Amino acid sequence: MDLWITFLGTAASVPSRARGTAATLVAHGSTRVLVDCGEGTQRQLLRSGAGLVDVDLILLTHLHGDHVLGLPGLVKTYALRGRERPVRIVGPAGLNRMPSRMGPLMRTPLPVEVHEAQSGVAIAALDGGRIEAFQTEHGVPSLGYALVEADRPGEFHPDAATALGVTPGPMFGSLQRGETLEVDGRAVRPGDVMGPPRPGRRVVFTGDTQPCAQTVLAAAGAQLLVHEATFLSADRDRARETRHSTAAEAAQVAQQAGVGLLVLTHVSSRYAPSDVKAEAEAVFAQVIVPRDFDQVHVPLPEAGAPVLHRAGGPGAHGTPADGERDPGGDVPH
Ligand SMILES: [Zn+2]
Ligand SMILES: [Zn+2]
Numbered sequence: 001m002d003l004w005i006t007f008l009g010t011a012a013s014v015p016s017r018a019r020g021t022a023a024t025l026v027a028h029g030s031t032r033v034l035v036d037c038g039e040g041t042q043r044q045l046l047r048s049g050a051g052l053v054d055v056d057l058i059l060l061t062h063l064h065g066d067h068v069l070g071l072p073g074l075v076k077t078y079a080l081r082g083r084e085r086p087v088r089i090v091g092p093a094g095l096n097r098m099p100s101r102m103g104p105l106m107r108t109p110l111p112v113e114v115h116e117a118q119s120g121v122a123i124a125a126l127d128g129g130r131i132e133a134f135q136t137e138h139g140v141p142s143l144g145y146a147l148v149e150a151d152r153p154g155e156f157h158p159d160a161a162t163a164l165g166v167t168p169g170p171m172f173g174s175l176q177r178g179e180t181l182e183v184d185g186r187a188v189r190p191g192d193v194m195g196p197p198r199p200g201r202r203v204v205f206t207g208d209t210q211p212c213a214q215t216v217l218a219a220a221g222a223q224l225l226v227h228e229a230t231f232l233s234a235d236r237d238r239a240r241e242t243r244h245s246t247a248a249e250a251a252q253v254a255q256q257a258g259v260g261l262l263v264l265t266h267v268s269s270r271y272a273p274s275d276v277k278a279e280a281e282a283v284f285a286q287v288i289v290p291r292d293f294d295q296v297h298v299p300l301p302e303a304g305a306p307v308l309h310r311a312g313g314p315g316a317h318g319t320p321a322d323g324e325r326d327p328g329g330d331v332p333h
Helices: 041-048 071-080 095-106 158-163 170-176 213-218 233-241 247-257 273-281
Strands: 003-009 023-028 031-037 057-059 087-091 112-116 122-126 129-135 143-149 181-183 186-188 202-205 224-228 261-265 295-297 307-309
Touching (some): 003 041, 041 071, 057 129, 071 087, 071 095, 087 095, 247 273
Parallel strands (some): 057 087
Antiparallel strands (some): 023 031, 129 143, 143 202
């Protein structure tokens, strides 16, 4: 099953010329999940080439404006297009009050179902897996999300099976389903002809948070950790004040969790992305700082590490990475 992550908005707090506010599209098989929905997410979806995807689920990490202001527009558009399937939104405590707060902006004939998630409880089933929420630390109710696939059966070795007298065909299927067979008076067990169970994938999104033990736990052994990096270490005091992470802190979390690839988002325009990457890289080598519309393909664990696919090739967005730098002092959310 394919697993692609598309970064639709990677800016911290306010959009810049090159980056939209927080939004990430997860494509897992035929399921489409949006993690956060910052202002302009509809247009980012269109520009990404994905189109205005009818997402199955919207996961909100917290209710700061730079993560939710795209919702009214997206819901309105779904309603105008005649979508009938309810829009399902999951988020932290306080989410239940959101539709009434957004009032007329969210009033459409299209049903919007909101669900306040509990940490550690599966909130959605996926084909071969689930999505779980975990508590993060951002000074307001906030959650991270882990996409977790179940273990898969081990690799089947047909040669070993035939050597034990098993005939190719339905008997192979029985063994692969975990059934024990009797062949010539002897038991043939699935473990005789199959390798050990193969782990599924784990992909974790933090949203805004200071570094915390819950993220390390949730991301333990994950193929991919998408972590915010709003500050550099020089501004560590600001990071503590506003409950955000520095690039080095995000890298320490990745290192402690032993993830395959760290993806840094929520990038402030006060820094050059190359500096954000360099600070993290000094702690944890496998790190990228994607631009908007970049994608990461996450193969099954035995098929190798996640792979970054740059949107449209080098320079497609007309802005060299370091050209994004803007010394203006935005207020982190
Ligand atoms: Zn934010
Ligand atoms: Zn925030």
